Amino acid sequence: MLQDGLVSSSCSLSGSKLLRCVLFLPLLFIFLTIHASASRLQKVLGPGPSPGPAPTPEPKPPCPSPGRRNTTFPAIFAFGDSIVDTGNNDYILTLIRANFLPYGMDFPHGTPTGRFCNGKIPADFIAEFLGVKPILPPYLRPGLTKEDLLTGVSFASGGSGFDPLTPFVVRAIPMSDQLTYFQEYIEKVKGFAGKEKADHIVSKSLALVIAGSDDLANTYYGSHAEEFLYDIDSYTSYMASSAASFAMQLYESGARKIGFIGVSPIGCIPIQRTARGGIDRNCAAEINVAAQLFNTKLSTSLHSLGETLQNATLVYIDIYSIFTHMIQNPKEYGFEEIGRGCCGTGLIELGPLCNKFTSLLCKNVSSYMFWDSYHPTERAYRILSKKFVETDLGPFYDN
Numbered sequence: 001m002l003q004d005g006l007v008s009s010s011c012s013l014s015g016s017k018l019l020r021c022v023l024f025l026p027l028l029f030i031f032l033t034i035h036a037s038a039s040r041l042q043k044v045l046g047p048g049p050s051p052g053p054a055p056t057p058e059p060k061p062p063c064p065s066p067g068r069r070n071t072t073f074p075a076i077f078a079f080g081d082s083i084v085d086t087g088n089n090d091y092i093l094t095l096i097r098a099n100f101l102p103y104g105m106d107f108p109h110g111t112p113t114g115r116f117c118n119g120k121i122p123a124d125f126i127a128e129f130l131g132v133k134p135i136l137p138p139y140l141r142p143g144l145t146k147e148d149l150l151t152g153v154s155f156a157s158g159g160s161g162f163d164p165l166t167p168f169v170v171r172a173i174p175m176s177d178q179l180t181y182f183q184e185y186i187e188k189v190k191g192f193a194g195k196e197k198a199d200h201i202v203s204k205s206l207a208l209v210i211a212g213s214d215d216l217a218n219t220y221y222g223s224h225a226e227e228f229l230y231d232i233d234s235y236t237s238y239m240a241s242s243a244a245s246f247a248m249q250l251y252e253s254g255a256r257k258i259g260f261i262g263v264s265p266i267g268c269i270p271i272q273r274t275a276r277g278g279i280d281r282n283c284a285a286e287i288n289v290a291a292q293l294f295n296t297k298l299s300t301s302l303h304s305l306g307e308t309l310q311n312a313t314l315v316y317i318d319i320y321s322i323f324t325h326m327i328q329n330p331k332e333y334g335f336e337e338i339g340r341g342c343c344g345t346g347l348i349e350l351g352p353l354c355n356k357f358t359s360l361l362c363k364n365v366s367s368y369m370f371w372d373s374y375h376p377t378e379r380a381y382r383i384l385s386k387k388f389v390e391t392d393l394g395p396f397y398d399n
């Protein structure tokens with residue numbers, strides 16, 4: 001996500017480009033730093049996930065009373081990127097992190113946890129609204145209890161994507177490693193709860209996948225890394241087939257209720273408006289077209305895959321339409337500001353640039369749709385998650 005700095009790596013000092021250069025130099029610097037340390041780490045560590053040190057315990061939420069549990073899904077499992085990463089990146093060697101204030105300032109106890117938001121994120125809200133539990137812990141957090149494991153965890157990692165190059169560059173956890181962790185998880189549960197119980201949990205629970213934004217915003221349009229190899233039509237096909245193969249592997253691991261959330265109109269996130277929206281900071285149309293193209297292909301491939309997999313329900317969950325509706329009708333949702341993030345100037349800050357030392361915050365975060373220049377606020381995430389649970393998960397309830 002930080003690679004956007006590369007957008008203006010060829011700074012020219014003429015006209016409105018100057019502003020763009022000035023705005024993006026800090027990001028370019030961060031990207032280069034990440035890139036350099038990522039390659040260094042890689043030499044040291046070799047490939048594969050590396051659980052990091054320094055466990056920072058997350059505040060324990062109040063236990064949900066057993067009567068409130070919604071038995072439709074015994075557990076929730078999340079895979080993908082920062083939209084559902086509840087803190088895994090705190091335990092790996094990446095700079096794509098959010099475990100410092102003001103991130104988490106509205107999380108229970110005001111604690112930064114690694115969630116890329118001021119508070120809870122969709123992985124938590126979906127678990128909450130389904131009656132499973134109020135927050136979804138990250139799998140890599142040390143000291144998870146049996147109960148934590150039995151009711152689900154997130155395997156997601158901020159900066160990841162369906163294109164393996166996307167997590168590689170920022171050293172996020174690739175989708176393939178998220179799957180390996182899932183299989184390791186299943187073995188653990190078999191170990192203490194028995195095979196039958198583990199099979200039941202995996203097959204009856206919701207496996208939720210959301211990725212693709214970082215492939216488009218960072219890898220394709222940000223660093224232009226894949227533009228030489230693919231036009232956008234073939235790149236989005238590649239992303240969709242990688243997503244379908246991930247679905248297939250989840251199925252082979254035992255998951256039977258698999259939901260994929262598509263990509264939002266990421267041309268409208270504050271950083272893209274700043275980078276590509278011109279002097280008026282309009283939505284970047286080209287990226288929105290790409291997002292829609294990917295969504296269509298994802299939906300089609302999941303549908304055809306679903307028809308071939310016995311006993312499985314595969315659901316494509318649309319985020320694009322409601323997100324667009326929120327941006328076009330902010331007042332209807334109680335938002336005063338949709339063009340900039342709450343953190344700092346709201347034009348470029350995210351990750352390390354959004355911090356308590358240099359970033360002033362907006363007065364009322366609830367009236368902002370975006371928390372930083374890339375991620376929605378907790379209130380926006382709550383609205384989106386409510387829509388998913390109320391209108392999209394229906395196909396899962398019957399089987």
Ligand SMILES: *[C@@H]1O[C@H](CO)[C@@H](O)[C@H](O)[C@H]1NC(C)=O
Nearest residue numbers: 069070071072129130389397
């Ligand atoms: C679980 O929640 C869903 C969505 O709110 C609802 O449709 C379903 O009936 C609930 N099931 C139980 C057992 O409470």
Ligand SMILES: *[C@@H]1O[C@H](CO)[C@@H](O)[C@H](O)[C@H]1NC(C)=O
Nearest residue numbers: 203251254256309310311312
């Ligand atoms: C599908 O469900 C039936 C009935 O529960 C079961 O016998 C069969 O083994 C399942 N098939 C697969 C591939 O999971």
Ligand SMILES: *[C@@H]1O[C@H](CO)[C@@H](O)[C@H](O)[C@H]1NC(C)=O
Nearest residue numbers: 333334335336364365366367
């Ligand atoms: C903050 O914004 C929310 C959402 O628009 C609104 O309901 C609330 O009254 C605002 N609070 C203040 C102190 O202005």
